[in-house]
Amino acid sequence: MPGAPVAEAVFADLAPRIERLRAAGHEPGLGTILVGDDAASAGYIRMKQAKAAELGLTSPHVHLPEDATQGELVAAIEAFNDDPAVDAMLVQHPTPKELDYEAALARMDPDKDVDGAHPVNMGRLALGLPGPVPCTPAGIEALLAHYGVPVAGSHVVIVGRGFTIGRPLSLLLSQKRPTANAAVTVVHTGVQDWPDHTRRADILVAAAGVPGMIRPGHVRPGAVVVGAGVRYEGRRLLPDVDEACEEVAGWITPRVGGVGPTTIAMLFRNAVEAAERRAGGTAAR
Ligand SMILES: NC(=O)c1ccc[n+]([C@@H]2O[C@H](COP(=O)([O-])OP(=O)(O)OC[C@H]3O[C@@H](n4cnc5c(N)ncnc54)[C@H](OP(=O)(O)O)[C@@H]3O)[C@@H](O)[C@H]2O)c1
Numbered sequence: 001m002p003g004a005p006v007a008e009a010v011f012a013d014l015a016p017r018i019e020r021l022r023a024a025g026h027e028p029g030l031g032t033i034l035v036g037d038d039a040a041s042a043g044y045i046r047m048k049q050a051k052a053a054e055l056g057l058t059s060p061h062v063h064l065p066e067d068a069t070q071g072e073l074v075a076a077i078e079a080f081n082d083d084p085a086v087d088a089m090l091v092q093h094p095t096p097k098e099l100d101y102e103a104a105l106a107r108m109d110p111d112k113d114v115d116g117a118h119p120v121n122m123g124r125l126a127l128g129l130p131g132p133v134p135c136t137p138a139g140i141e142a143l144l145a146h147y148g149v150p151v152a153g154s155h156v157v158i159v160g161r162g163f164t165i166g167r168p169l170s171l172l173l174s175q176k177r178p179t180a181n182a183a184v185t186v187v188h189t190g191v192q193d194w195p196d197h198t199r200r201a202d203i204l205v206a207a208a209g210v211p212g213m214i215r216p217g218h219v220r221p222g223a224v225v226v227g228a229g230v231r232y233e234g235r236r237l238l239p240d241v242d243e244a245c246e247e248v249a250g251w252i253t254p255r256v257g258g259v260g261p262t263t264i265a266m267l268f269r270n271a272v273e274a275a276e277r278r279a280g281g282t283a284a285r
């Protein structure tokens with residue numbers, strides 16, 4: 001289940017919507033904030049800006065120095081909150097450890113939160129209210145739907161309860177909608193015999209960040225396996241799902257190019273939806 005075809009389908013849907021916004025005089029804008037000079041983070045920002053330009057979004061950018069204060073980060077966020085040219089924004093994560101990312105995020109206008117990570121948006125997700133959904137979970141739902149994996153009524157087991165993937169994905173896939181509506185189990189370090197759960201999964205999602213932890217013996221033969229957790233060692237990407245799981249799984253994401261492309265696609269979907277809301281909702285569509 002490569003992510004690129006799913007992402008392409010999302011971008012194909014967004015292109016005419018962006019065109020309509022621009023034709024109506026609303027230039028959609030995705031603001032980006034980078035703190036410090038971490039090469040990987042700077043690379044992610046460049047990639048997002050290049051994609052924004054390709055799609056026809058502006059991308060106002062603020063680069064704060066490594067020793068920026070919490071007050072400077074909050075001021076940058078609040079300036080974007082008030083900037084009519086910014087429909088959606090992101091603060092590249094991780095920020096330097098002296099800064100409190102969560103506290104800064106809480107100062108963001110939730111309607112401009114492209115990552116769907118603001119507490120208000122997590123609350124909307126829990127309550128099933130409309131709003132930006134965290135990008136990796138939204139991308140996993142889109143990936144499963146694209147490949148025709150039946151999720152409704154299936155047993156999904158998620159390894160990890162982190163706030164980027166596991167927790168929001170469990171909320172998303174248990175919602176009463178045709179591409180969700182699953183029985184969801186979440187396992188973590190508090191569940192000693194987690195393989196007992198994963199072996200019974202129709203759909204297994206690895207979101208722990210522990211390289212190679214999901215081995216063939218943890219997978220029910222024929223099950224669908226989504227590898228989302230990764231750890232980087234330098235430039236080397238180490239996925240949670242051991243390569244040998246390919247022999248056992250029915251469907252599986254590739255080690256590289258699975259949920260990465262769908263995450264980016266959902267980020268732009270959130271940005272365009274934010275722009276549509278600000279331009280007058282469905283009037284712009
Ligand atoms: N592919 C992408 O586009 C993408 C995007 C974002 C994040 N990620 C990756 O996704 C992973 C998860 O990120 P996150 O922020 O959601 O979570 P996180 O905060 O990194 O938490 C990891 C979760 O995995 C659980 N876990 C760790 N080791 C375990 C073990 N040995 N057995 C059982 N459970 C274990 C932890 O349990 P406890 O709660 O008990 O500690 C925790 O709930 C990370 O590897 C991150 O790099 C990938």
